[in-house]
Amino acid sequence: MSNVRTLFLLACWPTAAVAQAPSTLLQAERQFVAVDAAVIALTHVALIDGQGTAPKPDQTIIIRDGRIGWVGSAASAQIPEGAKVLDLAGHTVIPGMVGLHDHTFYGGAQWPYVHLPVSAPRLYLASGVTTIRTTGSTAPYQDIIVKHSIDNGQTVGPRMYITGPYINGPGGNHGMMHEVTTPEAARRIAAYWAAEGASWLKVYNMMTREELSALVEESHKHGVKVTGHLCSIGYREAVALGMDAVEHGLYANQEYDPDKKPDQCPGVKMSVFESLDMNGEAVQSTFRDMVSHHVGMTSTVAIFEGLMADRPPLEQRTLDALFPPAREVYLQARAMLAKPEATSVRVSEAGFKKMLAYELGFFRAGGLLGAGVDPTGIGGVLAGFGDQRNYELFLEAGFTPAEAIQVLSANGAKILGAFDRFGSVSAGKLADLVVIRGDIVGHPADIRNVTLVFREGVGYDSPKLIESVRGMVGLR
Numbered sequence: 001m002s003n004v005r006t007l008f009l010l011a012c013w014p015t016a017a018v019a020q021a022p023s024t025l026l027q028a029e030r031q032f033v034a035v036d037a038a039v040i041a042l043t044h045v046a047l048i049d050g051q052g053t054a055p056k057p058d059q060t061i062i063i064r065d066g067r068i069g070w071v072g073s074a075a076s077a078q079i080p081e082g083a084k085v086l087d088l089a090g091h092t093v094i095p096g097m098v099g100l101h102d103h104t105f106y107g108g109a110q111w112p113y114v115h116l117p118v119s120a121p122r123l124y125l126a127s128g129v130t131t132i133r134t135t136g137s138t139a140p141y142q143d144i145i146v147k148h149s150i151d152n153g154q155t156v157g158p159r160m161y162i163t164g165p166y167i168n169g170p171g172g173n174h175g176m177m178h179e180v181t182t183p184e185a186a187r188r189i190a191a192y193w194a195a196e197g198a199s200w201l202k203v204y205n206m207m208t209r210e211e212l213s214a215l216v217e218e219s220h221k222h223g224v225k226v227t228g229h230l231c232s233i234g235y236r237e238a239v240a241l242g243m244d245a246v247e248h249g250l251y252a253n254q255e256y257d258p259d260k261k262p263d264q265c266p267g268v269k270m271s272v273f274e275s276l277d278m279n280g281e282a283v284q285s286t287f288r289d290m291v292s293h294h295v296g297m298t299s300t301v302a303i304f305e306g307l308m309a310d311r312p313p314l315e316q317r318t319l320d321a322l323f324p325p326a327r328e329v330y331l332q333a334r335a336m337l338a339k340p341e342a343t344s345v346r347v348s349e350a351g352f353k354k355m356l357a358y359e360l361g362f363f364r365a366g367g368l369l370g371a372g373v374d375p376t377g378i379g380g381v382l383a384g385f386g387d388q389r390n391y392e393l394f395l396e397a398g399f400t401p402a403e404a405i406q407v408l409s410a411n412g413a414k415i416l417g418a419f420d421r422f423g424s425v426s427a428g429k430l431a432d433l434v435v436i437r438g439d440i441v442g443h444p445a446d447i448r449n450v451t452l453v454f455r456e457g458v459g460y461d462s463p464k465l466i467e468s469v470r471g472m473v474g475l476r
């Protein structure tokens with residue numbers, strides 16, 4: 001790990017920060033800008049607007065000064081004189097995705113945690129993720145540096161919401177989490193990261209109710225929200241303690257395990273999920289509590305699929321993006337997962353189906369479901385690519401394409417409290433738009449064919465961004 005880090009420090013530490021307007025990107029980053037004009041018209045697209053409305057054919061979107069100026073049928077569009085017109089017949093446009101569990105590091109059981117200040121922002125943006133929440137970090141100060149660099153227009157990447165480090169009780173800290181063992185420590189760390197620029201904090205498996213309660217109370221005093229990958233605390237307890245959101249859907253809610261004891265993590269048992277009744281009182285009362293208290297839930301189904309045997313389909317673009325030694329480790333782990341003795345780490349087919357059903361049930365009950373990628377696991381689920389994979393898995397779960405896009409965009413913005421600024425293709429919002437070659441309703445896998453990504457009206461060249469990080473994921 002130290003060798004990799006040293007190499008990273010030597011190879012790619014950013015040059016000294018000089019505040020720059022977004023229109024004056026550093027020359028090296030300027031190469032990724034494909035479209036930059038005050039007025040841009042995207043004509044003849046199929047549109048999924050993020051608000052859950054049915055996909056509309058033959059639409060035109062007019063971008064003006066970084067915002068969506070007008071959207072409607074191509075036949076009724078009045079293209080302003082001097083507009084840069086892109087005829088996009090055969091393409092689909094969706095809102096920029098909002099990745100709520102989008103770490104800027106790579107790693108997991110088999111590979112050291114490596115921060116990715118170069119490849120993660122580029123892969124997210126290239127994949128159509130225009131906003132990320134880091135939701136736990138191995139290098140929170142580097143996240144802040146990257147965020148400022150993006151905000152200053154020095155680096156291309158998504159808009160970033162910083163969460164600071166992982167915060168956990170004692171045990172299972174993966175060698176990189178901040179441990180709190182008293183309510184006072186929880187308050188101290190909440191106040192500290194609020195002052196450093198975190199807008200959310202993320203807790204992990206082993207928190208006690210007493211410490212979590214102190215952390216939530218102090219965070220809220222500073223306007224900071226709290227989410228978590230829970231285990232020692234069930235979702236109904238989390239709601240009662242004032243948490244704003246929870247991560248990972250069913251996988252991180254152990255309140256249905258009959259062996260669960262207060263403040264203790266009983267581990268994750270596929271058998272409990274497999275036998276869970278979605279229409280039963282236990283599940284329905286969780287949903288009622290969360291909905292009535294406006295507690296959001298983040299789906300990370302792509303990463304759980306990555307813990308199943310022979311899934312997801314192996315993609316060449318993933319293998320190409322990985323640092324070659326990390327690629328080898330991933331392929332070995334993937335082969336191991338297919339062996340019968342790997343059952344203890346594996347997500348079962350039946351358990352996975354229940355995870356999907358839980359999220360659909362929560363959504364249909366009126367719950368605010370967002371999504372993120374969580375690029376960890378055994379590796380191989382990458383920044384951005386995994387956010388796209390979530391779309392296909394939502395369709396497998398039974399969401400309509402319009403609902404799936406709503407989860408991936410508008411709902412994320414709502415959970416962040418930013419839906420008035422972005423998250424849907426609506427006049428007046430920031431022009432965060434993803435242009436996809438093909439038809440993601442008829443051919444869901446087309447979501448991989450992103451050609452252009454607009455963030456605040458600047459169009460970035462997706463294939464060029466992906467090509468620029470070849471061999472980098474797992475290194476920098």
Ligand SMILES: [Zn+2]
Nearest residue numbers: 101135136374
């Ligand atoms: Zn995570």
